[in-house]
Amino acid sequence: MTSEQDDSTNLAKQASRRGDIGSSSEDDPGKRGSNLGWWVLAAAALGVALALMFGDSNALDATLGLGKTLFLAALKAIIAPLIFFSLLSGLLNLSGTARLSRLGGLTVSYYFVTTAIAVVIGLTVVLVIHPWTAWPPMDVPAIDPGRLISTSDGSLSTGLTGLMQAMLTNPFAALAETNLLGIVVTSVIIGLAALLTLPTDSPVIAFVHDAAKVTYKVAGWAVMLIPIGVVGIAYDLTLSADSTLLGQLLAFCAVVFGATAVHGLIVLPLVYFIATRSNPLPVMSAIASPMLVALTTSSSAATLPLSLITAREKLAIRPAVASFVLPLGATVNMDGTALFEGVAAVFLAYIFGIDLGLVGTLTVFLVAMLASIGAPGIPSGSMAGMQVVLLAVGIPLEAIGLLLLVERPLDTFRTSVNVEGDLFAAAFVEHRLRRDTDLV
Ligand code: ASP
Numbered sequence: 001m002t003s004e005q006d007d008s009t010n011l012a013k014q015a016s017r018r019g020d021i022g023s024s025s026e027d028d029p030g031k032r033g034s035n036l037g038w039w040v041l042a043a044a045a046l047g048v049a050l051a052l053m054f055g056d057s058n059a060l061d062a063t064l065g066l067g068k069t070l071f072l073a074a075l076k077a078i079i080a081p082l083i084f085f086s087l088l089s090g091l092l093n094l095s096g097t098a099r100l101s102r103l104g105g106l107t108v109s110y111y112f113v114t115t116a117i118a119v120v121i122g123l124t125v126v127l128v129i130h131p132w133t134a135w136p137p138m139d140v141p142a143i144d145p146g147r148l149i150s151t152s153d154g155s156l157s158t159g160l161t162g163l164m165q166a167m168l169t170n171p172f173a174a175l176a177e178t179n180l181l182g183i184v185v186t187s188v189i190i191g192l193a194a195l196l197t198l199p200t201d202s203p204v205i206a207f208v209h210d211a212a213k214v215t216y217k218v219a220g221w222a223v224m225l226i227p228i229g230v231v232g233i234a235y236d237l238t239l240s241a242d243s244t245l246l247g248q249l250l251a252f253c254a255v256v257f258g259a260t261a262v263h264g265l266i267v268l269p270l271v272y273f274i275a276t277r278s279n280p281l282p283v284m285s286a287i288a289s290p291m292l293v294a295l296t297t298s299s300s301a302a303t304l305p306l307s308l309i310t311a312r313e314k315l316a317i318r319p320a321v322a323s324f325v326l327p328l329g330a331t332v333n334m335d336g337t338a339l340f341e342g343v344a345a346v347f348l349a350y351i352f353g354i355d356l357g358l359v360g361t362l363t364v365f366l367v368a369m370l371a372s373i374g375a376p377g378i379p380s381g382s383m384a385g386m387q388v389v390l391l392a393v394g395i396p397l398e399a400i401g402l403l404l405l406v407e408r409p410l411d412t413f414r415t416s417v418n419v420e421g422d423l424f425a426a427a428f429v430e431h432r433l434r435r436d437t438d439l440v
Pocket of ligand 1: 380383
């Protein structure tokens, strides 16, 4: 075995050896996260059991709803400052624009490659398998117009304009409105300007690092609330899945699940192996907890605090890398979402008798990728972008009514793969920069 090959096998050992990880975790969300996976699993089982035993009960709705609100409100309160200070502090650790461009280049190209593969898998699967052609087109159920949130006309230029407007916005507005894409762009621009202008001992830089530590601490408290929120989320999910799944949609769901599983279980580990020549299995087992939390919360953003803990404590990823790659990934890297949107568009085109052809298929590919970048990491965050994909290839918006019927269960798996993609990317970047011993 070469030193590269056993690299990832040693990640966990390195994590415990590295003094800096140990000491930084005192300010971090903490080591309390280690058993969280079990708590989340127990909470999800409890939520499902309560729904099956008592059905839709007002008392349960109110009590579990309270826990869910508590968790989601705490999360909403911390996520904007967490992403802002974490990214900024990660950037300021780089001490030099050359490093920033290396770290940024590695991260963005890895994200781009894996997302592109995800969409190609999705489209290949649907074009080859075509599981739904045996059925006649369905009646589209009535939709709740309140769920339609995109006002785009579906053209590529309108889509890009929307993306640009979300990215380049007043920084204070971005923070106040939790516009995550805006926060990411703002932090990168401010970080770059600070790297170019401030001396390394500037009090502003010290303030950013301290503020990041404080937000990590608060995020750690929010992480502790995850099991409380998960009981209510699993309860709601069980009740809604029970009544809404249509038989005809099952093949569509199976294709999405299958393609997402191929991406998560084969492609992501394989890309990591090819890119690093290291065994991906230790990474897979180390990231099981955040993947489980993503599965139960359907939110990459909600999982971010735990992803940060896991990266540092279980994968020995240095703070400078983790606090750059992960917040960026939770906002822009969504392989599962891109795959879902590609498959869904092809499925709905069939249902509506629209022949996509090569140009239509490529448009779906491109717009699904862009839409996944713009999708917020929250439950059903991709629905607005989904509408843009549909409009881009001329599929009536009513079609989204079909997706909404199966949206919740599908969201769980794609979010888990979204988070997996971020953590593999962080492990890859850490591997590539491991000789850069000045990074902290
Ligand atoms: N729930 C997904 C996430 O948080 C976004 C989506 O696809 O709706 O990553």
